[in-house]
Amino acid sequence: MQTTDVTVIGLGLMGHSLAKAFLTAGHSVTVWNRTRSKADDLVALGAASAATIQEATEASELVVVCVTDFAAIREQFGKAVTLVNLSSGTSEQARETAEWAPAGLDGAILAVPDGIGTDEAVIVYSGDRAAYERHEATLKAIGTPSFLGEDHSLAALHEMAILSLMWNMLNGFLHGTALLQAAGVSAASYVPLAEKGVDTIKSWLAAYADQVDAGDFPPLDSTLDVHVAAMDHLIHESRHLGVGAELPEFLKSLTTGVDPTRGYAALVSRLR
Numbered sequence: 001m002q003t004t005d006v007t008v009i010g011l012g013l014m015g016h017s018l019a020k021a022f023l024t025a026g027h028s029v030t031v032w033n034r035t036r037s038k039a040d041d042l043v044a045l046g047a048a049s050a051a052t053i054q055e056a057t058e059a060s061e062l063v064v065v066c067v068t069d070f071a072a073i074r075e076q077f078g079k080a081v082t083l084v085n086l087s088s089g090t091s092e093q094a095r096e097t098a099e100w101a102p103a104g105l106d107g108a109i110l111a112v113p114d115g116i117g118t119d120e121a122v123i124v125y126s127g128d129r130a131a132y133e134r135h136e137a138t139l140k141a142i143g144t145p146s147f148l149g150e151d152h153s154l155a156a157l158h159e160m161a162i163l164s165l166m167w168n169m170l171n172g173f174l175h176g177t178a179l180l181q182a183a184g185v186s187a188a189s190y191v192p193l194a195e196k197g198v199d200t201i202k203s204w205l206a207a208y209a210d211q212v213d214a215g216d217f218p219p220l221d222s223t224l225d226v227h228v229a230a231m232d233h234l235i236h237e238s239r240h241l242g243v244g245a246e247l248p249e250f251l252k253s254l255t256t257g258v259d260p261t262r263g264y265a266a267l268v269s270r271l272r
């Protein structure tokens with residue numbers, strides 16, 4: 001096979017977008033997917049389709065892998081290769097993968113397929129610094145790259161932290177829409193206020209982070225007991241409207257045993 005700038009292995013929703021972004025940026029691209037037909041339109045755009053995964057990995061020095069999970073990577077790669085893994089997984093799995101591909105990078109895509117190839121798509125990497133520096137310019141084609149450090153597990157760990165943020169925020173939003181819908185108010189009409197709420201929370205993050213790092217939690221916005229009283233209101237409101245109260249009940253359960261005169265960030269002591 002001809003040598004290309006980059007090989008993309010895995011052409012699901014995300015891998016396909018990655019390959020397309022590399023092509024759009026003018027790179028020569030080799031692709032491989034278990035189901036070969038998913039490469040057809042990329043070949044029409046100029047990609048080379050490898051017949052085997054071995055052929056694909058030999059075609060480029062930069063091999064980007066984006067498959068379902070780490071089990072799929074292990075199944076496909078019997079032996080060590082230098083790869084940039086963009087498949088999701090835990091930090092432990094990233095560390096294990098680094099044992100047989102120490103010269104590679106683990107990455108986490110903090111974007112959806114539609115955003116790939118734009119500056120808004122943030123992709124974090126960790127692992128071999130020399131590999132990152134060698135390929136940074138090419139990796140810019142798929143999103144804004146950021147190197148977190150030589151510990152291979154850091155990208156996966158940051159992805160987990162972002163997933164926690166995403167689901168907790170979305171659950172809070174959905175719980176609010178359920179309350180409003182029970183009262184006949186549309187979710188759409190709630191969006192401007194919800195966006196304002198997200199902005200307010202955003203403005204608290206740096207100060208909360210300082211407290212978490214210092215392990216000291218003087219009240220910022222209010223004391224924890226004021227939060228707990230408001231959680232009780234939310235639990236009663238939910239029950240009154242026939243909306244599930246499990247979420248606020250769970251939130252309240254997390255405050256058990258935490259000094260109520262401290263700020264909300266003191267909850268982290270319960271989580272760790």
Ligand SMILES: NC(=O)c1ccc[n+]([C@@H]2O[C@H](COP(=O)([O-])OP(=O)(O)OC[C@H]3O[C@@H](n4cnc5c(N)ncnc54)[C@H](OP(=O)(O)O)[C@@H]3O)[C@@H](O)[C@H]2O)c1
Binds near residue numbers: 013066076089112
């Ligand atoms: N989609 C997103 O918004 C998003 C965002 C951030 C991160 N990610 C991560 O990106 C990765 C891929 O996601 P996706 O949305 O592209 O998923 P997807 O559309 O379901 O594609 C899965 C890909 O993995 C391949 N695959 C699965 N098992 C395999 C195996 N045993 N051997 C070889 N190939 C195998 C599939 O091949 P076939 O086509 O042959 O089935 C396909 O190419 C996941 O780890 C996901 O968490 C996705």
